[in-house]
Amino acid sequence: xxxxxxxxxxxxxxxxxxxxxxxxxxxxxxxxxxxxxxxxxxxxxxxxxxxxxxxxxxxxxxxxxxxxxxxxxxxxxxxxxxxxxxxxxxxxxxxxxxxxxxxxxxxxxxxxxxxxxxxxxxxxxxxxxxxxxxxxxxxxxxxxxxxxxxxxxxxxxxxxxxxxxxxxxxxxxxxxxxxxxxxxxxxxxxxxxxxxxxxxxxxxxxxxxxxxxxxxxxxxxxxxxxxxxxxxxxxxxxxxxxxxxxxxxxxxxxxxxxxxxxxxxxxxxxxxxxxxxxxxxxxxxxxxxxxxxxxxxxxxxxxxxxxxxxxxxxxxxxxxxxxxxxxxxxxxxxxxxxxxxxxxxxxxxxxxxxxxxxxxxxxxxxxxxxxxxxxxxxxxxxxxxxxxxxxxxxxxxxxxxxxxxxxxxxxxxxxxxxxxxxxxxxxxxxxxxxxxxxxxxxxxxxxxxxxxxxxxxxxxxxxxxxxxxxxxxxxxxxxxxxxxxxxxxxxxxxxxxxxxxxxxxxxxxxxxxxxxxxxxxxxxxxxxxxxxxxxxxxxxxxxxxxxxxxxxxxxxxxxxxxxxxxxx
Amino acid sequence: xxxxxxxxxxxxxxxxxxxxxxxxxxxxxxxxxxxxxxxxxxxxxxxxxxxxxxxxxxxxxxxxxxxxxxxxxxxxxxxxxxxxxxxxxxxxxxxxxxxxxxxxxxxxxxxxxxxxxxxxxxxxxxxxxxxxxxxxxxxxxxx
Numbered sequence: 001x002x003x004x005x006x007x008x009x010x011x012x013x014x015x016x017x018x019x020x021x022x023x024x025x026x027x028x029x030x031x032x033x034x035x036x037x038x039x040x041x042x043x044x045x046x047x048x049x050x051x052x053x054x055x056x057x058x059x060x061x062x063x064x065x066x067x068x069x070x071x072x073x074x075x076x077x078x079x080x081x082x083x084x085x086x087x088x089x090x091x092x093x094x095x096x097x098x099x100x101x102x103x104x105x106x107x108x109x110x111x112x113x114x115x116x117x118x119x120x121x122x123x124x125x126x127x128x129x130x131x132x133x134x135x136x137x138x139x140x141x142x143x144x145x146x147x148x149x150x151x152x153x154x155x156x157x158x159x160x161x162x163x164x165x166x167x168x169x170x171x172x173x174x175x176x177x178x179x180x181x182x183x184x185x186x187x188x189x190x191x192x193x194x195x196x197x198x199x200x201x202x203x204x205x206x207x208x209x210x211x212x213x214x215x216x217x218x219x220x221x222x223x224x225x226x227x228x229x230x231x232x233x234x235x236x237x238x239x240x241x242x243x244x245x246x247x248x249x250x251x252x253x254x255x256x257x258x259x260x261x262x263x264x265x266x267x268x269x270x271x272x273x274x275x276x277x278x279x280x281x282x283x284x285x286x287x288x289x290x291x292x293x294x295x296x297x298x299x300x301x302x303x304x305x306x307x308x309x310x311x312x313x314x315x316x317x318x319x320x321x322x323x324x325x326x327x328x329x330x331x332x333x334x335x336x337x338x339x340x341x342x343x344x345x346x347x348x349x350x351x352x353x354x355x356x357x358x359x360x361x362x363x364x365x366x367x368x369x370x371x372x373x374x375x376x377x378x379x380x381x382x383x384x385x386x387x388x389x390x391x392x393x394x395x396x397x398x399x400x401x402x403x404x405x406x407x408x409x410x411x412x413x414x415x416x417x418x419x420x421x422x423x424x425x426x427x428x429x430x431x432x433x434x435x436x437x438x439x440x441x442x443x444x445x446x447x448x449x450x451x452x453x454x455x456x457x458x459x460x461x462x463x464x465x466x467x468x469x470x471x472x473x474x475x476x477x478x479x480x481x482x483x484x485x486x487x488x489x490x491x492x493x494x495x496x497x498x499x500x501x502x503x504x505x506x507x508x509x510x511x512x513x514x515x516x517x518x519x520x521x522x523x524x525x526x527x528x529x530x531x532x533x534x535x536x537x538x539x540x541x542x543x544x545x546x547x548x549x550x551x552x553x554x555x556x557x558x559x560x561x562x563x564x565x566x567x568x
Numbered sequence: 569x570x571x572x573x574x575x576x577x578x579x580x581x582x583x584x585x586x587x588x589x590x591x592x593x594x595x596x597x598x599x600x601x602x603x604x605x606x607x608x609x610x611x612x613x614x615x616x617x618x619x620x621x622x623x624x625x626x627x628x629x630x631x632x633x634x635x636x637x638x639x640x641x642x643x644x645x646x647x648x649x650x651x652x653x654x655x656x657x658x659x660x661x662x663x664x665x666x667x668x669x670x671x672x673x674x675x676x677x678x679x680x681x682x683x684x685x686x687x688x689x690x691x692x693x694x695x696x697x698x699x700x701x702x703x704x705x706x707x708x709x710x711x
Contacts, residue, residue, distance in 0.1 A: 347652045348580050351674035355586040358677050362593050389674055 008316070012309050019305035027297045031290070039286050046279050054197065054255045054268055054275070055239040061195050061203065062257040062266045068191060069261045072108065072183060073149055073166055075101060079112075080168045080179040090114050090123035098125045110163065110182040115141065117175055126182070135180075140165050144178055151262050154185065154213045161185070162215075189214050192266075198277060200252075201270035208263040228267045229256045243272065339526075343396035350396070354389035357382050412447040415481055415493065415558075418455050423479070426463050433467050434474030442482040445491045448560045450538050455558075458531040458542075462495045462554050465527065468518070469499040469552070490540070490557040497553075502546040510544060572688055573616045574598040577607040577634065578623040578650065583673075590677055596684070604629030608637055617645060619687045621671070621680075624651040624658045632662060639666050644695065646687040650675075 079097045083090075094112050101109045111126020119136025135141040140152035144167040152165040167180045192214045195203035205213040206228055229240040239257045246252065251272035256265050273280060361382050364375070372378070423437050430437050459479075466477045475498045484492040502510065509515045511532040516525035535542045539559050546552040574596050578584045584600045591598045599614070601607050604626060611617055620638060624631035635647055649659040649670040659670035668687045671680060 344652050347673060348583065352580065352582040352586065354674040355583055355590065355677075359586050359590050362590055393672075393674060 008313075012313055015312070016305040016309045019308060020301045023301040023304065024297065027301075028294070031293050031297070035286060035290050035293075039283070042282065043279060046282070047276065050275055050279075051241055051255075054201075054253070054270070055241065055257075057195065057197070058203070058255045058257045058266055058268045059238050061192070062259060065191055065205075065266065066260050068188070069151060069259070072181075073151065073168075073261070075105075075109075076112075076166050076168045076179060076181050077149060080170045083114075083170060083179070091125070094123055094125035106187075107184050108187045110184050112179065112181045114170075115167075115178045115180055117177070121180075140167060140180075141178070144169070144180075153207045153211070164188075164213075195268065197268075197270060198274040199271075200274045201268065203266060203268045205264050205266055207265075213264055228254060228265060234258060346392065347396050350389050350392045354386060357385040357389070410449055410451050413450055413452045413455060414447055415445060415455065415491065416441040416443070418452055419459060419479055419481065419493070422456055422459050422463065426460065426467070430463075430467055430477070433471050435467050435470050436476045437463070438476060438478040440478065440480040442480075445481055445483055446560045448491065448558055450558065454534045454538075458534050458556065459493070459495070461527045461531050466495065466497040466499060466552070470497060473499065475499050475551075484557055487541070487557050487559075489561070490559050493556040493558070495554045495556075496551060498551040501548040501550055501552055502544070503548055507544065507546055511542075571595060571597045572684060573614075573618045574621065574684060575607060575610060575614075575617045575619070576600045576621045577602075577604065577626070577631075578621075579603060579626045580623070587677070587680075591681070594677070594681060596681070603627075604631070604634030604637070607634055608641060611638065611642055611645065615642075617642075618691055619668075619684050620645055620647045621650050621684070622647055622662075622667075624649055624662065632658060632665070635662050635665055635667055644691060644698075646691045648683055648687060 079101075082097075083093055088096075094114065098109060098112050101112075111124065111128065111130070113121045113125070113130060113133075114123040115121045115135055119134055119138070119141050121130060121133045121135060124131045124133070139155070140150065143152070144150040148169045150165075150167045152167070154162050154164045156162055162185045163182050164185070165180050165182055167178050170177045170179050192203050192205055195201075202216060203214075204216050204225075206225060207213055210225060210228065212225060227242075227244055229242060233240050233256075239255055242254045242256075244252060244254060253270050253272055253275050255268040258265055361379070364378060364382075419439065419441060423439060427437065463477060463479075470477075477495065477497045480494040480496075482492060482494075484490040486492075506515075506517060511528050512525075513529040514525035515529075532542055535556055535558070541557045542554065544552065544554050574591065576584055576588060576591075576598060578600070579602050581602060584602065588598050588600045599610065599617075601610050604622075605628065607620065607622070611620070622631050622634055622638075626634075629637075631649060631651075635649070638645060638647055643666075646668040647662070647666070649662045649667050650673060651659045651670055652673050659667075663670060668690060669683055671683060
């Protein structure tokens with residue numbers, strides 16, 4: 001039973017593989033798809049959010065700075081319009097106004113000065129001694145000639161400090177001046193410096209020529225500054241978002257916004273990894289969940305089919321055993337019907353033969369044959385015919401009993417008595433074959449309700465088989481009866497010989513009908529299968545153990561009822 | 569001893585013929601027929617038949633049917649069922665239907681005769697009782 005046929009084995013393997021494939025396909029692809037789609041959607045949405053956030057930040061600060069510049073320019077223009085050289089000296093005017101501005105705005109304005117059309121600063125108020133300084137060749141002065149209001153780029157200037165200048169034209173009666181004011185670079189710079197995001201997010205301002213207008217904490221690579229968007233990139237949009245890689249391989253994002261009042265540009269710069277840090281961690285989380293999912297699927301895909309196939313194979317085995325049993329009992333039933341038919345058909349001719357023999361006997365009584373010298377022989381022969389006829393009757397009776405169609409009358413039977421009877425019957429034959437029959441009959445065993453003739457048939461059959469097996473060698477048959485320790489409420493009959501034993505191949509088939517190892521004509525192959533049928537009918541069990549060269553042991557278990565139960 | 573009037577019914581000709589010869593030799597007035605129908609016809613003609621030995625398994629009208637008919641036709645005739653092994657149940661059913669006993673084939677001639685004698689004795693006792701009852705009835709009427 002343990003042995004699984006090769007084709008079954010292959011079938012199980014194929015089945016396992018198919019289920020595994022199915023599980024992998026059915027669970028893997030949806031998971032892959034779901035994870036992929038969700039992640040890419042999330043990726044897009046999150047990138048949009050980050051982009052919008054940075055753009056908004058940049059826009060807001062750009063507006064702030066725009067406002068700042070507009071306000072400061074306004075202040076200077078307002079101051080310029082108030083200047084009347086007839087009422088007030090230039091010096092006094094500057095002093096008064098700078099004091100007002102400082103009072104109002106703190107340290108934003110460093111100094112103020114009036115410069116004539118030749119570039120000489122004829123009046124100055126501030127911490128430096130810049131009276132009569134010559135600005136005729138200064139960049140801002142030249143630029144300011146054409147515009148009523150001019151805001152310079154940041155430059156070191158005469159003082160060597162970075163600063164920038166707001167210059168306003170002031171139209172006098174005979175000539176025109178320029179009112180210039182220096183804006184504290186520190187105050188301006190702090191507006192931009194305050195823009196921080198993450199670890200690497202920072203902002204700076206560049207002018208139209210791409211030179212830096214603010215100080216930064218980190219040294220920016222020149223090509224980063226060079227790569228900021230050009231004004232033409234904006235296309236009427238408030239901000240421009242670009243993604244680039246510097247020559248060290250680090251990716252970064254760059255968000256730029258133009259100022260309204262000046263051709264400067266606010267640029268926000270951040271490492272890509274830093275900007276999308278949350279996205280990155282989500283990516284890792286997704287990946288690890290995905291990996292765990294894959295492992296789980298693979299585990300299930302391999303463990304589950306194996307389990308299923310295991311269950312299937314054990315169910316198969318069970319059904320195979322059941323099938324065999326069905327086939328076995330079917331075989332026995334068929335044999336039974338056949339036997340009944342044959343027995344019945346034989347019975348009538350035998351009856352006739354016996355009658356005819358009886359008739360001859362009758363005739364012998366009266367004829368003159370009484371003087372015949374062979375009379376005794378005649379009588380003996382006739383008696384023999386009678387005896388053999390009766391034997392035929394016994395045989396047919398047994399066959400019919402096997403077929404369960406006769407009165408196998410059930411009685412309370414003492415197994416030991418039955419066995420003694422059979423042993424005495426077979427004793428002669430056993431001695432003839434040099435076989436000794438030993439009995440170890442336990443007196444304590446209870447009566448059982450069975451057909452005594454059937455039990456005798458079984459035991460007789462087993463003893464005959466044992467004698468046949470030891471025909472040449474001689475040996476010992478031991479018969480033992482006792483109450484079973486293995487089965488509850490069963491008694492066991494053990495019939496053991498020390499004959500040649502049964503080869504392993506035959507052992508499984510000995511209860512099969514028509515299986516015989518005896519030469520043709522010697523055995524029908526029905527004996528043990530009939531025994532099997534009888535014991536089954538008694539709700540008992542029969543089994544066999546045999547070892548070649550050591551002997552054979554048959555064990556029969558028959559259920560008994562307790563005495564109390566019998567009386568009820 | 570008075571000769572017994574016996575009828576044997578069996579479809580097995582060889583068996584029937586031999587056993588009739590043997591019974592006749594033993595001074596039994598025995599007749600044989602080969603089917604249930606013939607048996608009924610025979611009984612109709614020969615009212616002196618005391619015992620019928622009836623094979624259970626016969627083609628056409630089988631033993632049971634024949635038994636029922638016999639018991640209808642002549643209730644006082646005793647019937648012994650004769651059977652192969654497979655039909656013991658039928659024989660027992662037959663006994664429930666009023667058959668006297670059953671015999672198994674092949675049967676010893678002496679056993680058969682003793683069964684028949686028992687049947688005759690039973691029939692006799694039965695008939696005596698009936699006669700007695702009749703006499704009683706008549707005497708009562710006369711009284």
